[in-house]
Amino acid sequence: MSSPYLPHAIYSVAIISISIHLVNQRKLVSDERARIAAQTSILESISEQLRSDKPLSATELDRLKGLARPMEHNPAVEGMPGESIGWREVFLGNKKEDGMSKWEKRDVEKMNQDMEK
Numbered sequence: 001m002s003s004p005y006l007p008h009a010i011y012s013v014a015i016i017s018i019s020i021h022l023v024n025q026r027k028l029v030s031d032e033r034a035r036i037a038a039q040t041s042i043l044e045s046i047s048e049q050l051r052s053d054k055p056l057s058a059t060e061l062d063r064l065k066g067l068a069r070p071m072e073h074n075p076a077v078e079g080m081p082g083e084s085i086g087w088r089e090v091f092l093g094n095k096k097e098d099g100m101s102k103w104e105k106r107d108v109e110k111m112n113q114d115m116e117k
Contacts, residue, residue, distance in 0.1 A: 002048075039068050045064065
């Protein structure tokens with residue numbers, strides 16, 4: 001038995017989904033613009049300091065260059081590149097592996113590498 005409200009419920013879910021997606025895209029674009037503006041400001045600061053007669057220390061230059069570098073990929077926010085997500089994972093979630101997440105594994109590997117040094 002089909003309810004007469006079923007099409008309206010489906011349309012509502014579709015509209016809400018599209019709205020959330022568009023808000024998310026708008027937020028990503030504004031964050032990207034802010035990041036580019038910050039990088040531009042830092043690079044302009046470096047160029048002004050290099051043009052001035054004041055000596056620029058190597059540590060300060062390295063710090064500013066580090067700030068101006070593009071942000072590394074953050075999989076917690078954007079997901080893994082090239083990793084496809086199927087409908088099964090969407091509804092059932094990701095499978096747990098060994099009881100440790102990939103982030104915990106990476107932290108353990110990093111600690112092991114640091115201890116070897």
